[in-house]
Amino acid sequence: MSNDSRHAKTPLIGMNHSDLIALCHQAGVKPVHADHILASVFRRYNTNIADIPRIPLALHSYLNEHVSMFEPTCSAEQLAADGTRKLVLQMPDGKAVETVLIEGGKRLTQCISTQVGCAVGCTFCLTATAGLTRNLSAAEMVAEIMAGQRISGQKVSNIVLMGMGEPLHNYDAVKQFLNIVTDPKGMAFSPNRVTLSTSGMVPAIYRMLEDKFPCNLAVSLNATTDEVRNRIIPINKKYPIAKLMQAVRAYIQERGHKRVLIEYVMLAGINDSIEDAMRLCQLLEGLNCTINLLPFNPYPGSAFKRPDQSTVHAFQAVLVEAKLIAIERKSKGREISAACGQLITEIRK
Incomplete structure (x- = not known):
């Protein structure tokens, strides 16, 4: 996937807790998963969506489709x-x-x-x-x-x-x-x-x-x-x-x-x-x-x-x-x- 197409998606690291709760609602999963995403990305510096633990497969799929994890x-x-x-x-x-x-x-x-x-x-x-x-x-x-x-x-x-x-x-x-x-x-x-x-x-x-x-x-x-x-x-x-x-x-x-x-x-x-x-x-x-x-x-x-x-x-x-x-x-x-x-x-x- 090109950098341009990745960046066209919403960057996950630019989303706050409220944004992620809204995303969880859109994905049809419990809002508690917003906490799991934040902890994985910002506490363990995980930059791979596939490696975010404790979230359902449906949310993994939704994240892959709608957000990006770009790194400069x-x-x-x-x-x-x-x-x-x-x-x-x-x-x-x-x-x-x-x-x-x-x-x-x-x-x-x-x-x-x-x-x-x-x-x-x-x-x-x-x-x-x-x-x-x-x-x-x-x-x-x-x-x-x-x-x-x-x-x-x-x-x-x-x-x-x-x-x-x-x-x-x-x-x-x-x-x-x-x-x-x-x-x-x-x-x-x-x-x-x-x-x-x-x-x-x-x-x-x-x-x-x-x-x-x-x-x-x-x-x-x-x-x-x-x-x-x-x-x-x-x-x-x-x-x-x-x-x-x-x-x-x-x-x-x-x-x-x-x-x-x-x-x-x-x-x-x-x-x-x-x-x-x-x-x-x-x-x-x-x-x-x-x-x-x-x-x-x-x-x-x-x-x-x-x-x-x-x-x-x-x-x-x-x-x-x-x-x-x-x-x-x-x-x-x-x-x-x-x-x-x-x-x-x-x-x-």
């Missing part, structure tokens, strides 16, 4: 000295995305792509140079996790939607993906171990609150003035810093104990001054947040430079003095272009 092809794999692993996954239509597995103590974090490319156009990000090709489906995002665990031979403990794409530009598929991965009967990730990062899609942040997204929120701020943010993150012209911070405050107020992650990519001579640090303190005053400082990860042809370590430390010291939690994130996988803002190298070839 891994067309490239790189392993960095620090244990970071980057996979280039080929989807059934031939489009490729990158996903990254990052080791950290007892944790294995997987960075998930939500789109093929990205339309936001952040000027410091390599992914943005290719533009947007298409959105990924929920099943394709789940397939990233399945492939990552199969190829690495390890269980992923944390998920960050920080790969290729703006997750909130692909809102409905991302919502479905989050419901699948946090379903206790499915992949059973704790919502506290799932983080969605946005460049600042203000209306979608409010919509996340209404829909009660089961994840943490990270906001890629990266500037303290609209003049600078307009240059490096063009959507700031539509959703300026004041509106973005209003949405963040509403999110924190609504979610109560939930701490928002503020991501700040440091660009030498652009947003790394002591004055920037002081303005950042003012913007974040009273907010329940953690600041991740990310010194820029250079790539060939970029107009930006990475600040020196003394500049990073001085910037961080201002935040700490203001009683903010500010952490310099050590980029992993830089030598294989797997660090923040570097995903796309292989798919452009």
Whole structure:
């Protein structure tokens, strides 16, 4: 059977518990078999319909006729000295995305792509140079996790939607993906171990609150003035810093104990001054947040430079003095272009 015909069926790994109960009804079998399917696929990583145990023959036949168990092809794999692993996954239509597995103590974090490319156009990000090709489906995002665990031979403990794409530009598929991965009967990730990062899609942040997204929120701020943010993150012209911070405050107020992650990519001579640090303190005053400082990860042809370590430390010291939690994130996988803002190298070839 060709990949195209297989993909024309509904991908099983893109179905949640309710979907599978409906499928069982359509097949004329008891809904309890939805639990058996989920356990087999997501707990034992079974990718063969014929091998799903404890379900009747009639359901096996129905699944074979109506659903598919596609797996993306891994067309490239790189392993960095620090244990970071980057996979280039080929989807059934031939489009490729990158996903990254990052080791950290007892944790294995997987960075998930939500789109093929990205339309936001952040000027410091390599992914943005290719533009947007298409959105990924929920099943394709789940397939990233399945492939990552199969190829690495390890269980992923944390998920960050920080790969290729703006997750909130692909809102409905991302919502479905989050419901699948946090379903206790499915992949059973704790919502506290799932983080969605946005460049600042203000209306979608409010919509996340209404829909009660089961994840943490990270906001890629990266500037303290609209003049600078307009240059490096063009959507700031539509959703300026004041509106973005209003949405963040509403999110924190609504979610109560939930701490928002503020991501700040440091660009030498652009947003790394002591004055920037002081303005950042003012913007974040009273907010329940953690600041991740990310010194820029250079790539060939970029107009930006990475600040020196003394500049990073001085910037961080201002935040700490203001009683903010500010952490310099050590980029992993830089030598294989797997660090923040570097995903796309292989798919452009």
